[in-house]
Amino acid sequence: MDLTYTEEEEAFRAGLREWLAKVLPGLPPKPDPGDWPARRAYDLGWQRMLYDAGYAGLHWPVDAGGRGATPTQHLIFLEETERAGAPYVGANFVGLLHAGPTIAAEGTPEQRARWLPPILRGEEVWCQGFSEPDAGSDLASLRTRAVRDGDDYVITGSKIWTSHAEVADWCELLVRTRPVSDEVPKHRGITWLALPMDAPGVTVRPLRTLAGSTEFAEVFLDEVRVPAANRVGAENDGWRVTMVTLSFERGTAFVGEVVACRRVLGELAREARANGRWDDPSLRRRLGRLNAEFRALWRLTQWNVSESERTGGVPGVGGSVFKLRYSHARQELYDTAAEVLGPDALDLSREWTLDRLSSLSYTIAAGTSQIQQNIVAERILGLPKNG
């Protein structure tokens, strides 16, 4: 066990800090959260800056256009960008963390050449069309149908909770290409397709979240034609292809956020001292415990990253352990923020009030806590299925 950085890593950190200090003051002002085109432009602009400076796709393999950085360098990158207050991945999330890595792992050379560079250069936005009205936790029961017709698939159905759908160019879409039967289990008839969001027959209807904004949407698909060349992986093999993506999602997607939570914790303490609530020992102790919590989550991240390095694979079910604890800790953080704010906790113009509302999605999105507990119990602890 070793937690010291090499000179090389410290040099990487120093170079990154210097660059951030130089470019961040020149960034345009943050767009209005309700202005999606502006948000898209802002997020893509930031990605382009990363690309020009050589920081895009740091953790992607070199043959996919990435930098092939070590996991530790990737952690340093996420730590430093967050610390410096750099923009989040935002609309680039699916491209950089789901669709891109999936294409890098499973795509043909042509597919990689077509889709990966625009993600890295900040030119195209992806969204994720997995969930359906009747297929959430039970994702494999999805029903959106794709029928082969010549060189195309013809797709009919609907998706829901699709984040960033309003501004996406592409959607990583899961469709059913073989009906479920006694011989065909539900997860053996699913195919992964890249859907151009401007294809005729695609309708996006934004959905309002409980925070009042439109973070996600319904996507209706009415006989949409998608070339078979847009299929990644074999027909009916989409479930396996998807699982590669989901383990990425649970393994490393929250690293920057843990750093952010530690920063927020410091802000909470200072706010509490300024408004006098710091004098309440029970509040102080709650903040102290959260400090322990986020320190441990940071260490667990390092542990998981080193483990994937050791086993040479993508992060696996260990990510479920992390996600369960982290999503809970984040909610506890903003509940504590409410205690710090006192009556202001009911004021939507306070940033932490909105953050408290968003934190409610953490135990639902990307696999609910109940589903994560099933995964931990069945796949790590080996308890029998079917509760």
Place this chain on the structure above:
Amino acid sequence: MSAVYFQLSDDQRALQAGVRELLAGRFEREALRAAVDEAGVDGSGARLDRGLWRELGEAGFFALRLPEADGGVGLGLPEAVLAFEEAGRALLPGPLVATHLAAGTVPGAAEGQTVVTAVDGALVEWLDEADVVQGDASGAMPLHSVDPLTPLHRVHAVVPTTAGADNSLAGLLTAAEQLGGASRTCDMAVRYARDREQFGRPIGSFQAVKHLCAQMLVRTEVARAAVYAAAVTADPLDIAAARLLADEAAVRGARDCLQIHGGMGFTWEADVHMYLKRAWVRARRGGDAAAPEESLAAELLLPEKR
């Protein structure tokens, strides 16, 4: 390959396996139950197995961190933490932490010849069996200990626990024991959940049971990351954090394990209660959770170090 590598090395794995094997051979369930029978419900008859203590000494358990030039093993805190985790997992009794910390200063401690205990706030563990007592134990009165294998005395001249380096290390080694206990109760719960059947199927197929087990694992693994990191950095705040998380994992883990055992969990016969009682005893060491929580809170107000 980068230098940050937060996984056990091959040597560390071997050490972990070695200690586990030693304890499995020398302090298996029968020995544990025999020790409990001798101790009685309140620990009044508890005796230390001096032969086992010397064997631990010979195996290097106490001299682990002493330099080789001084007859020690020359290893570091991470190795000590792994050894103490195994001790916690096996529910090994005795003032292990105090004796380990006394190695090199109290003659015979390193070899397992001398049993050393230390006054900890208002309590002393294993006072009657110890050869050397650190701190002022005058006027110590025996308690009916909740844990049969940790006889306790109450001292009246309460000296506030100081925040010295040794106290911090004691906290870390205690956290390591708690981690071992948490990990063991998780294993016990999972095994019972697989074997025990009700309604014609293993109780581990019921989600209510499954989710208790999953939560036990999550708490254990979060505590593990915190404890191992604190062993590497030896930073007092990392240790404070490790303590809080390991105490939580051990106490709640033992309680959930008890719940999963049903009526059996409430018996003397099942081992579960001993894990819970030991976890309670360890969680009291160095005082309650207030001090580590306050120091972690205070740190939030410091300007960023990096």
